Amino acid sequence: MSTSATQRLLIKNGTLIDGSGSDPAPNELVSIERNRITYIGSRDSSLRLQGPDDTVIDAAGKFILPGLIDAHCHISLHQGALPGVRYTSSAEFCTLWAAHAIGGVLCAGVTSIAVPGGKWFTDVTLREAVEGGLIEGPRMVVAGRALSNYGGIFDPDPYPAYDGNPADAAGVLCNTRDEFIRETRRQCKRGVDLIKIADSTWGDIQTVADDEIAAVVDEAHRHNVKVTIHSRGSTSTRAAAKAGVDLIYHADWASEADLDVVAKAGIPIAPVLTSPWIGVEHGAAGRSFGERVRDRLRAQLDTSFQMIRNARDRGIAIMSGSDTGNASAFSHGKWHGKEAELFVKEVGMTPIEAILANTSGNAWLLGLEGEVGVIAPDRLADIVIWNSDPLADITVLQRPSEISCVIKDGRIVDREAVGFRQLADELPRARMV
Ligand SMILES: [Zn+2]
Incomplete structure (x- = not known):
């Protein structure tokens, strides 16, 4: 028959x-x-x-x-300005923007992404819409708003005199251990795959305390949710490794001793070199940075290149992410492959190694190791x-x-x-x- x-x-x-x-x-x-x-x-x-x-x-x-799998790709974080749209940060516009932007990612050959932070719960909803077949897009794992305390990169209050937590900010203020736990629970309930903790912008100070990081890891892991952290600093990277986060973004200032701790904990690093590289070469938001910021980014890149070499010497897995969608200069579909070039030309990976870092090496973050x-x-x-x-x-x-x-x-x-x-x-x- x-x-x-x-x-x-x-x-x-x-x-x-x-x-x-x-x-x-x-x-x-x-x-x-x-x-x-x-x-x-x-x-x-x-x-x-x-x-x-x-x-x-x-x-x-x-x-x-x-x-390709991009381990650091924002969708709803930044909307740009569209003529005639008065409020680009509304949940409604963010959702429309995200539905628009996601197509550019897929068309660039990126079939899976991790979204480490965005506005509202737009990215959770977008993930569900893609999974449900409503919108064409890559496979997604997503975080909600970044958990940030005073002075962190996602502190929604740029002005110390003002104390608030705007609903349309990309960060949510958590200034006590209990607040970190409460927000982690809230986001887990709403269906995130990742929690994003946000330490200081440049890593010169550690804003999130060791026990706050540990509390988030404990809470998230009980919900089978992974924890990522924006950590450029030395002590924050060490604390993140000791707490058992799942992935450290950046780690610029990690010393060799810090990297020993990261290696022992078996935690990967995604340096996201593309982001400062775009800053140096193109500025952001369609305009170039001042020379002071540019110098800082250039020095940061050199430090990061050496840090990754040190990390690789210790067998730490290096993951690839682009920071697409961070600002207007980080257009969706444009930069997903840049990190591979920097891995080859600046870090010393072979092209095959760089391709692994952009494909099979990132699959575990999607929860699809052995599948994609x-x-x-x-x-x-x-x-x-x-x-x-x-x-x-x-x-x-x-x-x-x-x-x-x-x-x-x-x-x-x-x-x-x-x-x-x-x-x-x-x-x-x-x-x-
Ligand atoms: Zn980012």
Whole structure:
């Protein structure tokens, strides 16, 4: 008795860079059924079974990679200014903005993102809308508003004379251990995947106390929610490692002794070099920074490059994130591949290592280790086909124009229909998060 054949998506020819760290290999056939990769190998046996409804992609001369995973990509954090919109920070506009911006991320070959902070619970709702099939977008894990105390980067009160907690701020004030716990519970209840703690902007002081970090970790982990922290400082990074956070963002000023503690705790670091790099090269919010800020960012970058080399020497996993969506200069879809270039040119990774950091190395943060980030049988079919070889030129990953095809969850993304347009946005405000 014959059963009706499943409609398949077949990729033939091309070069396979599978995200496992293996050498690139000639591809004969990748077969996808529904949302999973079912077969990789010789074409002889399988293509004979090709049915009239199968879709065949000829990738001759092209490069087949796992979809990129960006471990630091904001969606609702910053809206820019749109002519005629009086209040871009409203929950309503943030939601519309997020629905607009997410398409640009997917079209750039990014099939999964972690969102470490945003406004309202916009990103939770967006994640649900993508999961529900209402909107095309990458797989998402999301935080809510960043937990920040006085002086932290997300302190919603820039002016000490004013004491408030505006509902539309990207940070929520938590100034006692109990307030940290209460906000963590509130966000867990609302459905976040991550908690984002925010220490000081530059790391010169530690604003969040050791026991506050530990309290958040205890609370979040009981809810099976991961904890991330904006930590540029030395003591904050050490405290975060001791408390058992899941991921440290930045860690610029971590000393070798601090990194020993991080290594012993087995905690990865996502340095997010792209953010200060954009600051140095392009400024933010469509205007350049003053020379003083630029010098500071440049020095910070040099410190970070050395810190990552020190971290790698200790076997600390280095994850890749771009800080897309932080400010107007951090346009969605534009910079997701920049971190890979900095990893290769400034840190000394091989291109294969940089690709791993942007694919399989980030999968655990999505809770999808062993499911995405590698092209292998039984994995979810998140695949991007590039026209040029990223091993020969790692900057290829920054150029959506080099993309031949994006496949997410076994379906070819209709990049025309997703219809992302770059808006001329300009908002005179810059944050390095
Ligand atoms: Zn950020």
